[in-house]
Amino acid sequence: MALVIQNPFLFSTKLLPNCSLLYCTPKRVSSCSFLSIRCYGAVSNKPLRYAVLGAGFAGLSVAWHLLQQSSEESNFCIDIYDEVGIGGGASGMSGGLLHPYSPKVKLLWRGEECWKESLNLLNIAEEARSSKSFDIGMPKTGLKEGDFIVRRSGIVRPALSVKNMDAMNDNAQNCIASCRIESIHKDAAQKLVPDLHVPLDLAFHMPEAVNVNPQNYLEALYLACKTFVKSKRSSGSSCKELNLHKKSVHNLLELAGDYDAVIICLGCGAAFLPELSGRLPLRTCRGVIAHLQLPDRIREEYPENSPSILSDAWIAVQGPQTLYVGSTWEWKSRNFSRHVPEEEASKALEELLPKASAVYPAIKNWTVKGTCAGLRAMPPLNAEGSLPLLGCVDEFIRGPAECKYWLFTGLGSRGLFYHAWLGKLMAQAALSCNEDLIPSELTSWKHRVKQ
Incomplete structure (x- = not known):
């Protein structure tokens, strides 16, 4: 018919x-x-x-x-x-910090719909990963037993300026029920992340936010x-x-x-x-990300259930001894390569590490294991x-x-x-x-x- x-x-x-x-x-x-x-x-x-x-x-x-x-x-x-x-x-080079908020607007456009659908696709990927189809070798991927897809430990953002604090307070008042923003004081923030620097004695915790290995x-x-x-x-x-x-x-x-x-x-x-x-x-923007690892001689690992950190440089936790720090912003670049030459890597680390250590001083004990890069497609700004x-x-x-x-x-x-x-x-x-x-x-x- x-x-x-x-x-x-x-x-x-x-x-x-x-x-x-x-x-x-x-x-x-x-x-x-x-x-x-x-x-x-x-x-x-x-x-x-x-x-x-x-x-x-x-x-x-x-x-x-x-x-x-x-x-x-x-x-x-x-x-x-x-x-x-x-x-x-x-995409494969992104930080993987997933939440529906921005310091510039109260809630990202269509925040609730996008948040819900993203979590749904993450669940679908995890179910496929844990199903028997993985064991029978279909299809061949780089995934190995034990590799994580989603780390559900939340995200914390210390307030670094009055402007940033006001914006995040607005977000907290307009947050969606399935991804809350909690205003917490210094002591509570440092219980979440030991050694976290909270200069204004206030931080914002998103317990339902997640960190994804892209x-x-x-x-x-x-x-x-x-x-x-x-x-x-x-x-x-x-x-x-x-x-x-x-x-x-x-x-x-x-x-x-x-x-x-x-x-x-x-x-x-x-x-x-x-x-x-x-x-x-479209505007193009190349971003460099640093991969850090904690040396075996250092016993103070990043706590397993502690959140990742948002700041001027984000810190995406991959495990007790593995972190990603990012990202730089090189506008108008046309460089698609993941490879980061030594000079570019040195310049990126000079920018990223001081920003990261400003909120997480213990990162000075970590060793840089490498860098990678991706070229973002940035759309124009509108209302x-x-x-x-x-x-x-x-x-x-x-x-x-x-x-x-x-x-x-x-x-x-x-x-x-x-x-x-x-x-x-x-x-x-x-x-x-x-x-x-x-x-x-x-x-x-x-x-x-x-x-």
Whole structure:
């Protein structure tokens, strides 16, 4: 049973919530150049094919939600393209401190929705990691037994200035129930983190905030996608397929004719595609992170249940003897490399370590084991803060009519917070060919570009 719509742009998927979309093209089905709305009971002979460019926070969130939201019975294929592989870009290099607040605004845009969806995806990744699918070796990842994905020990932020204290007090008064902010005095803060420096005798504790190991999380989320695909194949209900291609896509028209939709989740890399070059209001910013380890001769380990620390330099706890400290901000950089040359590393450490020791003096006993870097895609500032860029970009690509092109970039320094909910929205929009499902705050950048 199918409903044929001669003008697909007049159709709203809200009218038929139990239907999926099959985009038929002249190349695949002769004399078929319309959008066919078919009920879930009808299985297509041809699989729907989607390309996702990028295997970081945005790309893997989109891939997961495409799989979840596609018709139960439909044949469905996703090809993920990333030159380095899972977490090879800035996502894998992030600090991993997850909470819905900012010192500049009372609550991050759509804080409750984003917080909820991020925790949900983290749980999905952890479940996949602990399932039997890990033991049978599907797929091969860098995860090892005992590696953590989420450390649930909270985050503490000492007040370093009156301005910072006022902003955090505003946050505390407007916090969401599932991620509280508690104002605590010096003694209570130092019970949480021994030797914590609290210059104004006040700190802010977020007990439900979490610290994520980004690389482990991304590999586990990819594992969840593969496990889901395998379960659908085993049940025989449909043929789902997910492939990871370690290759670059140098221009979008390379993929023309091969896919029903292409979703660009390349971070800064999106701005370097020829079809989008000069059209995206993105700022690039390279950040260096330092990896510190406590020498064996030092017995005062970082307490296992103590929170990570937010300050001018954040301290992300990876274990009793392992910390990450970050991050520097080098604006307008075009350097994608994770490798940090000696001169850049020395300069970064001169900046980061004094800031870290100002709130955690014991860090002077720790040894620097290395540095790494990532290039962030920073979106423009607006009334809601710094929001990612989403939307259909067909008007920029001008490719074949049979393929839809979508963009999801500009996660900036809040990628872990925004990626889950926005990946869900992007998947819904791409599957339904309906950009209106994306909040206008995230697509308004296109109107400014055209002006």
